[in-house]
Amino acid sequence: MSTGEYIKPTESELEILQILWEKGECTVRDVHEILEKSKDAGYTTTLKLMQIMHEKGLVSRDTSAKTHIYKASVNQEKTQQQLVNKMIDNVFNGSAARLVMQALGNHSASKDEIDSIKKYLDELEKK
Structure with missing residues (x-):
């Protein structure tokens, strides 16, 4: 995502970003467990959303370990x-x-x- 470009996060993406902004770095499991407290969210749905967010440039992903670590790429x-x-x-x-x-x-x-x-x-x- 270039500096002049802005991608508007969806409502679900904003929920995930809020978690990442608060916690810093998280696995999909970490995010899913937090989301589950307030809504009925399937793990695979959370995973897919975070993969889409990575493609859009909203989050970055560290794939150096077996469990991928995500963090917000947007301020x-x-x-x-x-x-x-x-x-x-x-x-x-x-x-x-x-x-x-x-x-x-x-x-x-x-x-x-x-x-x-x-x-x-x-x-x-x-x-």
Whole structure:
């Protein structure tokens, strides 16, 4: 995957990427066991998804041992930023404010989250 190219991960691929971003390196078995806790996922389905993700350049694979080790090839922050930008453009007609208001209206933010948002907004105003 070249630097200018962006491949949008599917919902299932994002679930796997979240695991790899959190854990670092994992086998297919490791990923499958985590996925199984929250959804009915077959091992072969997880394996096939991770093979497709490797072909797409979303993950890299170390094949030097019998058990292949996978890790994310895409940056978490950059991927999140690209997905949010696309959502702002496509769903909120380019309005980041509408996205934020919708998110805060539909999700209970903790006191710490609200304080963090206020601090971020204060910093933006100072610029």
